[in-house]
Amino acid sequence: MNRFEYVRAGTVSEAVAALAADPSARFIAGGTNLVDLMKYNVERPSRLVDISRLPLDAIEERDGGLRIGALVPNATLAYDERVRARYPLLGDALLAGASAQLRNAASTGGNLNQRTRCYYFYDEGTPCNKRQPGSGCPAIGGVNRIHAIFGTSAHCIATHPSDMCVALAALDATVRVEGPKGERSIAFSDYHRLPGDDPQRDTTLEPGEIVLSVDLPERGFAERYTYLKLRDRLSYAFALVSVAAALDLDGDTIREARLALGGVAHKPWRNREAEALLKGKPATRDSFQAAADLIVREAQPQSQNGFKIELARRAIVRGLEQAAAGTPQSSSDKRIQ
Structure with missing residues (x-):
């Protein structure tokens, strides 16, 4: 693990400014994915911006649906009475993932932005276009049992690991973000990317943007x-x-x-x-x-x-x-x- 600076953001604006000022900085909340990546030297941020104290940990009624703050723990979300009653598909997907300990620490925004679990991506001793663009994808023709069968490219065949995100895709959620250019909303179907020619980019987030919430529409398909x-x-x-x-x-x-x-x-x-x-x-x-x-x-x-x-x-x-x-x-x- 590399040496890094640590700062704690007091506001969303401070968090955005801290990330925009240093392209190699990373946000940290629960740290369940980022810390692993740092231990493997896959991620080497010069600065960690702690956002865990920001007021983004509420689940609120919004336009007939629910607004889920980016810092709501996975466990809290899975067992929330409104989620269980109106969006049980989401609750069940969360409970299908990880362990109880990880769900207690992992955040909604962190789950949304977790990186792939490809063997080669985690092994800095092998080439990987996600870690070093242009170095190659040894999974193509290599050990690829867990890899993608849809939407692949000649540069990457990795899969997205989240369970929560599969349910959010089916529910037509929206992701609300804020960055140097202000606030915007992204349809969930547009939030994650296929690898194409830029496999190092997992999402459509712009530099310096932070996830504020995931918004669920009124309809939750709670019966079937x-x-x-x-x-x-x-x-x-x-x-x-x-x-x-x-x-x-x-x-x-x-x-x-x-x-x-x-x-x-x-x-x-x-x-x-x-x-x-x-x-x-x-x-x-x-x-x-x-x-x-x-x-x-x-x-x-x-x-x-x-x-x-x-x-x-x-x-x-x-x-x-x-x-x-x-x-x-x-x-x-x-x-x-």
């Missing part, structure tokens, strides 16, 4: 939803494939469908064409299989992760069946229902 996470072990593992599914039914007919996947791309993967395909269709296995087939036909597997295609296909069907039946995957008993 599920978060299904498939992984190598039942607990404390990142998703090989995860599915956030939500349905609005009129009898047995689908009025609206939401579907987002995790563990398969550089960002939460949402296919609006598949959602449109489901609209007006009966909530049956045939309809769900048609949507799954539409999604996975875009998959581009690597040498070791082709199994993810069939895994994703089956997970999508199972997730939609759970949502349609109103029997979401249990957060405590992680065996697939």
